[in-house]
Amino acid sequence: MSTIFTKIVKGEIPCYKIAEDDNYLAFLDINPLAQGHTLVIPKKEVDYIFDVDDQLLGGMMIFSKRVALAIEKAVPCKRVGIAVLGLEVPHAHIHLIPINNLGDINFSNPKLKFSSQEFAETARIISANL
Numbered sequence: 001m002s003t004i005f006t007k008i009v010k011g012e013i014p015c016y017k018i019a020e021d022d023n024y025l026a027f028l029d030i031n032p033l034a035q036g037h038t039l040v041i042p043k044k045e046v047d048y049i050f051d052v053d054d055q056l057l058g059g060m061m062i063f064s065k066r067v068a069l070a071i072e073k074a075v076p077c078k079r080v081g082i083a084v085l086g087l088e089v090p091h092a093h094i095h096l097i098p099i100n101n102l103g104d105i106n107f108s109n110p111k112l113k114f115s116s117q118e119f120a121e122t123a124r125i126i127s128a129n130l
């Protein structure tokens, strides 16, 4: 059965898209730790990030860099933090999270709520900064 992220890649489930090319997709996390919290995935369905082949994994980091620099311009923050967990969705993904201090990237923190208009506007501003 396809992962929820493969369903997003196929357009079967909507997302707030940030960027896409032939191999990767970046979209807003639906339960964000911060405004602009973004997920970068390979379109190819691989569960564990360290099972992604070298070339695809290397490209995923370069794609993430481009997205992170756009997030940094769009959302006021000191840095864009990067994290990989993969405990919930079995489809490799990188979290890109705007942070100002250590506590901002604690996954035990309560998740933020945004309206669909707010999500769409955040995605629009980040995309405009790519």
Ligand code: 5GP
Pocket: 004, 013, 015, 016, 027, 028, 029, 030, 031, 032, 039, 084, 085, 086, 087, 088, 089, 090
């Ligand atoms: P992890 O697998 O890294 O532990 O967590 C998976 C992440 O994917 C979580 O931050 C969760 O909010 C996000 N997520 C789970 N399902 C969806 C979804 O359907 N759409 C989006 N945009 N994010 C999701």
